[in-house]
Amino acid sequence: MSLVLALAATAGCKDTPPSTPVAAEPRPAPPPPRAHLQKLRGQVTVKRANGDEWVRATEKMALFASDKVATAEGARVELVFRTGGTVTVGENALVGLAETGALAGQAPTDVTVLQGRVDAVLQRPDRQTLSVDTPEATVRAGREVVFQ
Amino acid sequence: MSALSLLVLVVHLGAPPVGAPPPTMEVVVARGESLAEVAVRTLGDASAASELRALNRLPSGEVRAGTRLKLPGAARARAQSALNAVRAAITQRDAGSSAEAHVRLKGAERLFLSARYDEAAKAADAAWALVSDASAPVHFSVSVDSDAGVTEVASHGGMPVRVEGQGTTRSVSPGQKIRVARGRAPPPTPPEPLPAPHPLTPVRAALLRRPPAQGGGLEPVLVKWVAVPGADGYAVEVTSERGGTWTVDAASAQTALPPLPAGRYRWRVWALKGQERGKPGPTRTFTLEEEPLELDVNGATWQ
Structure with a gap:
């Protein structure tokens, strides 16, 4: 696959347009949000994966892979994941949504906590999983973790 | 072919395929070393010798010095983790509801000892599903x-x-x-305290009558309680309201108290596991009275 891409890349030079017209590939649909915010209280800010600025979070704001959420003193917010888990981020916390691609052989995580406290709830652990990563450990909840 | 595409091809061929098993680790048997000793050295457990034998398809448990043995990979840790999970779940359940899970666990353990780690993990998970309350929110x-x-x-x-x-x-x-x-493995979690045994008989505030026992006191009272999974013994404490406390050790979920004089008593039970003593069960009371003598007057010969 990589070879094919590489060949295509070398063939497609700016100065030498292809002799045969190439049909424009349909733009891939944007990935669905990984989670959304709810029950905001206090100062909660979000930094997009492709952005440099922290913006004020809003109710029902969608979150995507590699987005970050920060809470100020006295603030809190809930992250509701599409997979079913809910993570309440406490004050003075910094969390990030996990990147989309986990390394080969490693199970993916949902959220990374870099600072502060989160409280996680998984309503249907027989069907759902929730994983929280930190610099020191990975915490996994839900049935599948037993035999993944 | 351009230099770029050649480079990509080289990199592509050099990279391990996605999802490929990790490189297998090997160990060389030292002079005079038995398979059990290799298992202890490499896996920290002499009983893992059977795994090494199965994994390396050894015809017997004897190995010669210099033999290269394949060691299990990450699948062993996953299976071990699954086995630990079901063992913990069974311990938390009473014996009646975990009988089937126990049978499945034994099957999973057999697969594990045969180095069939993936199958062992699945079997352990099936056992775990029987005893885990997976419907309760986490x-x-x-x-x-x-x-x-x-x-x-x-x-x-x-x-x-x-x-x-x-x-x-x-x-x-x-x-x-x-x-x-940071940089350290998660430490072992402290063992869960043994649950408190629930008393069964004598029932709360029971009135018991016993005939006099030879040597003093009244005939023994039998006390029973619900067995605690994981307990290897029990301690029963009986206290008289007039003063005096007796402690009786029991191997199972019932025991006969020593001959006690008539009176009112409180009793409770602890589960024991090695040196550990769990929480005491609730206190129950009973009253012990001397059974009235039955006089057989029918056979009397006097008039």
């Missing part, structure tokens, strides 16, 4: 102190969560807390 908290380099994980409800780090996985049950330092 609630846990994670606190990160980035300055101290410490993560604290606490389980508050539902099935246990699993804490992974440095290749080690720990199970944290509701009520338990674990602190993981």
Whole structure:
């Protein structure tokens, strides 16, 4: 696959347009949000994966892979994941949504906590999983973790 | 072919395929070393010798010095983790509801000892599903102190969560807390306290009548309680309201008290496991009276 891409890349030079017209590939649909915010209280800010600025979070704001959420003193917010888990981020916390691609052989995580406290709830652990990563450990909840 | 595409091809061919098993580790048998000793040296457990034998398809348990033995990979740790999970879940359940799970666990353990780790993990999970309350919501908290380099994980409800780090996985049950330092493996969770045995008989505030016993006191009272999974013994404490306390050790979930004089008593039971003593069960009372003598007057010869 990589070879094919590489060949295509070398063939497609700016100065030498292809002799045969190439049909424009349909733009891939944007990935669905990984989670959304709810029950905001206090100062909660979000930094997009492709952005440099922290913006004020809003109710029902969608979150995507590699987005970050920060809470100020006295603030809190809930992250509701599409997979079913809910993570309440406490004050003075910094969390990030996990990147989309986990390394080969490693199970993916949902959220990374870099600072502060989160409280996680998984309503249907027989069907759902929730994983929280930190610099020191990975915490996994839900049935599948037993035999993944 | 351009230089770029050639480079990509080389890199592509040099990279391990996605999802490929990790490189197999091997060990060389030292002079005079038995398979059990190799198992202890490499896997920390002499009973893992059967795994090494199965994994390396050895015709017998004897190995010659210099033999290269293949060691199990990550699948063994996963299977071991699954087995530990079901063992913990069975311990938390009473014997009646976990009988089938126990049978399945034994099957999973046999697969494990045969080095069939993936099958063992699945079998263990099937057993685990029988005894785990997977329908209850899981609630846990994670606190990160980035300055101290410490993560604290606490389980508050539902099935246990699993804490992974440095290749080690720990199970944290509701009520338990674990602190993981940066660069360190999660420490073992403290053992769960033995649950309190529930008293069965004598029932609450029972009135018991016993004939006099030879040697003093009244004939013994039999006390029973619900067995505690994992307990290897019990301690029964009986206290008289007139003063005096008796402690009786029991191997099973019932025991006869020593001959007691008539009176009112309180009793309670602890489960024991090695040196550990669990929480005491609720206190029950009973009143012990001397059984009235039955006079057989029918056979009397006097008039």
